[in-house]
Amino acid sequence: MDFHASCRFTQLAWVLKFSYRNKLLSFHQLTVLYDNVIA
DSSP, rough: OOOHHHHHHHHHHHHHHHHHTTTOOHHHHHHHHHHHHHH
């Protein structure tokens, strides 16, 4: 994983954590989004 990808991943993880904490996204939406990013 290059530096740019790791930065994007870190940013994404923060956004997901923030969204989940604030109930902006359901758990199902998080898992689908996660799968799409990792795939």
